[in-house]
Amino acid sequence: xxxxPEVEFYRKLSERVLDRPIKGVDAPDAWxxxxxxxxxxxxxxxxxxxxxAARRIGKLLLLDGSDGTPTLGLHFGMSGRLIVDGVAxxxxxxxxxxxxxxxxxxxxxxxSDGGDLRMRDPRRLxxxxxxxxxxxxxxxxxxxxxGELARILGVSNxxxxxxxxxxxxxxxxxxxxxxxxxxxxxxxPRRPASAFDSAEVKRLHRHLRKTIADFLDRGxxxxxxxxxxxxxxxxxPKDGVSLERAQVGGRTTYWCPTHQx
DNA sequence: ATTGTGGCCTGCCCGC
DNA sequence: TGCGGGCAGGCCACAA
Numbered sequence: 001x002x003x004x005p006e007v008e009f010y011r012k013l014s015e016r017v018l019d020r021p022i023k024g025v026d027a028p029d030a031w032x033x034x035x036x037x038x039x040x041x042x043x044x045x046x047x048x049x050x051x052x053a054a055r056r057i058g059k060l061l062l063l064d065g066s067d068g069t070p071t072l073g074l075h076f077g078m079s080g081r082l083i084v085d086g087v088a089x090x091x092x093x094x095x096x097x098x099x100x101x102x103x104x105x106x107x108x109x110x111x112s113d114g115g116d117l118r119m120r121d122p123r124r125l126x127x128x129x130x131x132x133x134x135x136x137x138x139x140x141x142x143x144x145x146x147g148e149l150a151r152i153l154g155v156s157n158x159x160x161x162x163x164x165x166x167x168x169x170x171x172x173x174x175x176x177x178x179x180x181x182x183x184x185x186x187x188x189p190r191r192p193a194s195a196f197d198s199a200e201v202k203r204l205h206r207h208l209r210k211t212i213a214d215f216l217d218r219g220x221x222x223x224x225x226x227x228x229x230x231x232x233x234x235x236x237p238k239d240g241v242s243l244e245r246a247q248v249g250g251r252t253t254y255w256c257p258t259h260q261x
Numbered sequence: 262a263t264t265g266t267g268g269c270c271t272g273c274c275c276g277c
Numbered sequence: 278t279g280c281g282g283g284c285a286g287g288c289c290a291c292a293a
Binding site: 031077079106121122123124125156157158162249250 | 263264265266267269270271272
Binding site: 002003006059075076077078079080123125165167174175176177192220221224238251252 | 284285286287288
């Protein structure tokens with residue numbers, strides 16, 4: 001998916017729909033409705049109401065309604081995009097097609113003024129739910145404190161990268177952000193999460209915050225300094241040595257064997 | 262409980 | 278030009 005920065009752009013875009021009466025809901029793909037949501041329950045919950053707030057926790061976008069209205073939860077998988085009144089939240093999404101094709105519209109909320117909010121997701125890896133359990137997510141990666149990060153890494157023997165990407169502990173870090181943060185911080189992604197002293201946790205925390213801030217400034221998770229070299233045969237732009245490539249935490253991982261320790 | 266694995270679903274890109 | 282394999286920014290169910 002979109003990682004945290006993209007979902008933040010979606011959140012901002014979705015503010016356009018606040019306070020607009022909802023006329024209807026199109027949910028043509030039952031697979032796309034999660035945790036018991038149905039086209040019927042979505043219509044019953046939303047029609048005639050309005051959203052009043054757009055929140056984000058990690059990669060989950062939350063649209064709150066006025067009193068008595070269920071909260072709509074949107075998650076975007078790896079290829080989902082948000083389109084409001086025909087305007088897309090991001091221009092480009094790696095690994096997703098940018099073709100304009102109605103067949104990929106999996107979900108739509110229509111407003112009585114004629115506009116709409118759509119989720120376009122070629123791979124159908126995203127989804128829609130009502131009243132999502134927000135407790136299933138850890139603190140947002142943009143807001144997390146160094147102390148919390150220390151606790152998140154904890155005593156775990158799991159690779160630090162897996163821990164950073166565990167949404168139940170820390171919400172918002174995906175594969176690209178994880179690789180970029182660890183590369184900037186000079187940390188081997190395979191290191192056990194417990195093997196960090198407080199100075200190292202602080203350094204990791206600083207790079208986590210700075211990386212996400214940079215990605216928000218630059219326009220997305222694909223703007224990393226490591227990213228262009230994150231290919232087979234790629235070379236570390238700091239050290240000029242070949243990057244390592246392996247599965248870590250179940251995801252393809254690139255790192256520099258020279259400066260990531 | 263924690264951690265790793267496989268699978269989901271579809272499109273794209275590369276090499277033959 | 279056509280085709281098969283590999284790959285993909287995420288997440289969930291399941292097993293050890």
